[in-house]
Amino acid sequence: MESVLRRGGAPSCPAPSSHILRRSFSAESAPERKVAVLGAAGGIGQPLALLMKLNPLVSRLALYDIAGTPGVAADVSHINTRAEVKGYMAEEQLGQALEGSDVVIIPAGVPRKPGMTRDDLFNINAGIVKSLCTAIAKYCPNALVNMISNPVNSTVPIAAEVFKKAGTYDEKKLFGVTTLDVVRAKTFYAGKANVPVAEVDVPVVGGHAGITILPLFSQATPATNALSEDGIKALTKRTQDGGTEVVEAKAGKGSATLSMAYAGAIFADACLKGLNEIPDIVECSFVQSSITELPFFASKVRLGKNGVEEVLGLGTLSDYEKEGLENLKPELKASIEKGIKFAKEN
Numbered sequence: 001m002e003s004v005l006r007r008g009g010a011p012s013c014p015a016p017s018s019h020i021l022r023r024s025f026s027a028e029s030a031p032e033r034k035v036a037v038l039g040a041a042g043g044i045g046q047p048l049a050l051l052m053k054l055n056p057l058v059s060r061l062a063l064y065d066i067a068g069t070p071g072v073a074a075d076v077s078h079i080n081t082r083a084e085v086k087g088y089m090a091e092e093q094l095g096q097a098l099e100g101s102d103v104v105i106i107p108a109g110v111p112r113k114p115g116m117t118r119d120d121l122f123n124i125n126a127g128i129v130k131s132l133c134t135a136i137a138k139y140c141p142n143a144l145v146n147m148i149s150n151p152v153n154s155t156v157p158i159a160a161e162v163f164k165k166a167g168t169y170d171e172k173k174l175f176g177v178t179t180l181d182v183v184r185a186k187t188f189y190a191g192k193a194n195v196p197v198a199e200v201d202v203p204v205v206g207g208h209a210g211i212t213i214l215p216l217f218s219q220a221t222p223a224t225n226a227l228s229e230d231g232i233k234a235l236t237k238r239t240q241d242g243g244t245e246v247v248e249a250k251a252g253k254g255s256a257t258l259s260m261a262y263a264g265a266i267f268a269d270a271c272l273k274g275l276n277e278i279p280d281i282v283e284c285s286f287v288q289s290s291i292t293e294l295p296f297f298a299s300k301v302r303l304g305k306n307g308v309e310e311v312l313g314l315g316t317l318s319d320y321e322k323e324g325l326e327n328l329k330p331e332l333k334a335s336i337e338k339g340i341k342f343a344k345e346n
């Protein structure tokens with residue numbers, strides 16, 4: 001996606017007419033790829049199922065949830081695109097849903113209500129993620145896992161521990177989806193810098209909660225002098241609070257679903273392109289990392305046929321960003337350790 005935006009094109013995903021896709025494969029000649037969505041009947045799951053059905057790189061789409069998937073699958077399956085859609089409901093069908101998957105996307109779990117932090121979701125979502133990852137280790141240990149369920153700063157370390165215990169862990173194949181932070185940073189920056197949003201790129205690093213979300217506006221392109229120091233601080237805060245902005249606007253009816261489905265579809269599309277060996281696919285993601293002293297960190301990642309091909313460094317940071325980086329480390333470290341501890345003890 002980023003490579004598309006750098007060339008000034010419109011987002012390539014999920015529009016089937018993407019010039020990138022046209023250049024590389026027709027829908028018919030693209031390799032067979034199975035994508036599973038776990039939590040497919042939820043607020044994110046349903047529009048994400050729709051967007052994945054529109055993606056010509058997907059040949060099979062498995063929609064799994066504890067309830068409601070027959071209806072979602074029947075509905076989405078009538079769309080006249082390549083992917084063959086099947087719905088799977090309840091735990092006894094989880095294995096079938098996962099078997100043969102190349103990419104597993106996990107938006108299963110409870111969302112926030114006003115006044116809650118993402119960490120307040122830990123008690124419920126940690127167990128859900130643990131049991132789903134146990135099944136992934138059994139039924140599709142080689143799949144790329146796109147973790148959406150919050151708190152991402154903890155659920156990704158939980159997944160890593162589950163896979164380690166099962167002996168299937170491959171750090172190249174586990175991703176925390178932080179694309180929505182990038183989507184927001186791009187939108188908010190374009191509005192303030194008065195540049196065409198389709199041309200904007202902004203890396204967002206760190207984690208996916210509050211101050212752990214660190215947009216690097218000093219590296220934003222196209223560059224602008226339209227932003228004062230205070231303007232950048234305000235943009236940073238809005239990006240960090242983007243999720244809360246939606247939670248409050250929805251007033252008890254959940255958190256971001258439509259923009260998250262869009263972001264999740266962009267990230268899954270990037271994973272599929274990487275698997276299909278399309279060059280120069282770079283997205284920000286929360287992955288195992290050695291670019292800071294923390295074991296997991298979000299930064300730009302180059303995607304390839306095995307998942308992560310390269311974790312890219314942070315580049316040059318402004319003083320404000322350097323300060324933000326130091327400030328986020330204690331919280332991010334604690335969230336990572338909380339996830340690891342949970343997985344080890346449960």
Ligand SMILES: NC(=O)C1=CN([C@@H]2O[C@H](COP(=O)(O)OP(=O)(O)OC[C@H]3O[C@@H](n4cnc5c(N)ncnc54)[C@H](O)[C@@H]3O)[C@@H](O)[C@H]2O)C=CC1
Binds near residue numbers: 043044107148150255
């Ligand atoms: N990474 C990110 O940027 C974002 C993450 N999220 C997170 O995504 C998660 C889902 O959010 P929504 O879709 O709005 O929630 P939702 O409540 O609308 O949907 C969640 C779905 O998960 C299903 N589910 C629960 N337990 C399950 C299990 N064991 N196996 C399979 N499915 C199960 C539910 O039946 C439901 O259909 C939340 O944790 C939320 O915080 C939300 C927005 C952005």
Ligand SMILES: O=C([O-])CC(=O)C(=O)O
Binds near residue numbers: 150244246255256
């Ligand atoms: O804020 C939330 O709870 C959901 C989320 O992660 C986001 O929208 O970034």
